[in-house]
Amino acid sequence: MPRIAVALFALLLLTAGGCSEKTGDSSTAADSAAAPEGLVGQANAQGSFLAYSHDATVRMAGPDIAARVSAVRTACMDGRHGQCTVLGEQQGSGQWPSGQLLLRAEPKAIEPLVAMAAQGGELSQRGTQAEDLADAVRDNGLRQQRLRTQHDRLSEFLARRDIKADDLIALSNQLAQIETELQASEQEAAQQQRRIHTNLLTLRFESSQVTVASSRLGEALRDSLSVLDSSVAVLVTVILAVLPFALLAGALFWIIKALLRRRRRRVGRAGE
Incomplete structure (x- = not known):
């Protein structure tokens, strides 16, 4: 009896081990099947840009x-x-x-x-x-801080009652320029945050019908047509360039030939 009990206990241990192994294998398969195959969006961690x-x-x-x-x-x-x-x-x-x-x-x-x-x-x-936009964000932040400081100082000068008219005009123009630069910097900061978030x-x-072979074949055909087009264009250009000289040479040849015939006739008549 004790031997039978020990054998049964060992058999139970082996069965439990096999079941746990199968369970582990099935969970691993489920995990691999659940792994995403597409693209996953990326969010920034704290302090990342x-x-x-x-x-x-x-x-x-x-x-x-x-x-x-x-x-x-x-x-x-x-x-x-x-x-x-x-x-x-x-x-x-x-x-x-x-x-x-x-x-x-x-x-x-x-x-x-x-x-x-x-x-x-x-x-x-x-x-x-x-x-990584960390440097760009930092530089733009420093620029905004500098522009705001200049804007506040100019606003203080413009608020004085003893300011002259010429100084008022010059400071107003400078203030308008700073406001324009500050607005551009704020827009850049908004664009940076949009890209980050x-x-x-x-x-x-x-x-899916396009294969590498068909793409290369189509590219080769397009290149062949391009070469043929260039060759025909060169041939037409050469013909147009040579045609006037060919016509002139033909006319001269015909005139010379006609003169030679006339001369032969005269020589023949003189010999008779």
Whole structure:
């Protein structure tokens, strides 16, 4: 009996170990399956001044590109996934349709927008870059501080009652210039904050029928047509340049030939 109990206990341990191993494997598979395959928006940590930009290329059937571009543009303009602005749009038709969208959106909107763009197609290429704006933000802040200090001092001078008319005009002009520079600096600061708190997203749509071989073949054909066009142009130029001299040479040859015939006739008559 004790041996049977020990064997049963060992069997239970092995079974429990196998179950836990299977559970661990399944959770790992679930984690890998849950890993995102698209682009994820990037938000700045405390004290960071990074401007993130994303690029994504989607390949799909050419006839579906226009509708997909329109759908993503509408979703952005409606703010369906968060704050989003359409900065640019391009579409190409013909044998190989294409499209491009340039969007600026808050970080949480990047992933659903890219996923929406890739519906019915393949996300063939993606990338993320970041530009550090810390120095630019600091320099612009110091510039604003300096301009505000100058603005306050000039305002104090203008508030004096004993100021002369000429000085009043000069100080007013200088104050207006400082206000213009300060306004430009504030606009630059707003643009910097916009770049820091939002992400720039470039979506490119390409026809899945376009392959590297066909692209190279099309490029080779275009180059051949270009070379042929240049050759014909050079040939026409040469013909037009030589034509007057050829006509003159032909006329001289005909005149000389006619004179020689006439001379031969005269010589023949004289010999008779």
